[in-house]
Amino acid sequence: MERPDDEFDKLLTAVGPERGGRSPEEVAAAEQRLKEMASAGPEETLRGMRRNGWVALGFGVALLLMFVAVLFDEDPLPLVQPGDPWYAYLGAAALYFMLVLSLAAGVLLVAGGLAFRQAREWARRAIAGVLTATIVYCAALGVVAVAVALSELGLTLQAVAMAAMGVAAMGVWVLILSYPLRYFRSERVRRICEASATGL
Numbered sequence: 001m002e003r004p005d006d007e008f009d010k011l012l013t014a015v016g017p018e019r020g021g022r023s024p025e026e027v028a029a030a031e032q033r034l035k036e037m038a039s040a041g042p043e044e045t046l047r048g049m050r051r052n053g054w055v056a057l058g059f060g061v062a063l064l065l066m067f068v069a070v071l072f073d074e075d076p077l078p079l080v081q082p083g084d085p086w087y088a089y090l091g092a093a094a095l096y097f098m099l100v101l102s103l104a105a106g107v108l109l110v111a112g113g114l115a116f117r118q119a120r121e122w123a124r125r126a127i128a129g130v131l132t133a134t135i136v137y138c139a140a141l142g143v144v145a146v147a148v149a150l151s152e153l154g155l156t157l158q159a160v161a162m163a164a165m166g167v168a169a170m171g172v173w174v175l176i177l178s179y180p181l182r183y184f185r186s187e188r189v190r191r192i193c194e195a196s197a198t199g200l
Helices: 004-015 026-039 042-070 086-116 121-155 157-184 185-197
Strands: none
Touching: 004 026, 042 086, 042 185, 086 121, 121 157, 121 185
C-alpha cells in the first residue's frame, strides 16, 4: 500500500518537473488530488500546521502588547545627548530598532499565523523571515555586549565575564529560535504551502 508521503511526492512531480510529459487529463487529476490532500491531509502534518499557526499568532499578539506597553510607559524613551559615549547611541538605536521589529513582527505573526493555518506559502515565508530577523538581532546584541563590556571596562576579568554572559544569553535565544525556524523551512511544510499557493 502506498504511503501518503510517497503519493504526495509523486503528485508534485507530476504537476511540476514532469508536467510537460503528461497528458492534460493526468495533470488535472494530479492537481485535483493535491487539492484534496492539501485541504484534508496528510492529517498529522496539517494538524501540526494549524496548531503552530495559533502559536505564531499568540506570539504576535504578545509582541504587539509589548510595543503598546513601551509606548505608554511613564518613563520616556532614551534620548542620547552630545558627549555621551558611543555605546549610548548604540543602545538607543538597538531599543528603537527593537520597537520597530516588535511592531512589524507582531503584525506579520498575527496575519501569518492565521494564514499559515490555511497552508498559505506567503505566511510560511513571513514567519520564517521574522524568526530569521530575530535571530540576527539576537546575534548582533551578543556582539554589542562584547564591544560595550570591553570598551567600558577594558580587557579585564569583569569585562570578559560580562561579555560572556551577554553572548551566552543571546546564544540561548538563537538556539531556541532555530528550532521553529527549521520547522517553517522544512521540505514537508514548504511543499504543502507551495501546493496551496498554486491555487490547489
